[in-house]
Amino acid sequence: MIEGKFSRKGELFFEIDFVAADGLIITVDALLDTGFTDWLAINTQDAVSLGWQLVDSQETRLTAQGEAQFNIYAGTVSLDGQEFNIPVIGGEEIAEVLLGLPWLFTRRLVVDIPNNLLTLG
Structure with missing residues (x-):
């Protein structure tokens, strides 16, 4: 289980x-x-x-601003000491590292803002 933190705006x-x-x-x-x-x-x-490694280039994805073109990379990330080989979306306009919805199919998310508790495990 990894502990998270809240931004001033309540982002996870x-x-x-x-x-x-x-x-x-x-x-x-x-x-x-x-x-x-x-x-x-x-x-x-x-x-x-x-x-x-670049797996695919110029793949179309739907974003909040409409359709956009992204590259797909074969990436490796580690969460809580466990490594995952996953497809990674790469784009010139991406300013922050984003974790997406699929993580919630494999891990339990606990969000308790009043007690300042945020975990993914």
Whole structure:
């Protein structure tokens, strides 16, 4: 189980680890976005710098602003000491690391704002 934190606006953030192609571990804060239906989204530049393999380019996805083109990378992330090989959406306009809805099919989310408790496990 990993503990998260709330932003001032009440957004849900979790610390996750990216596993680069060379094995380097990079810890980042990721925003849980239940409206995002893929596993993970990051900026294309970050996916390239991690050495993640490009699987598909210019794949169309529906966003809140309409349809957009994204690259798909084969990425590895670590949550709570467990590694996952997942498809990762990469885009030039992605400003924050986003965790998507599929994580909630494999993990239990507890959100208790009054008690400042946020866990994913």
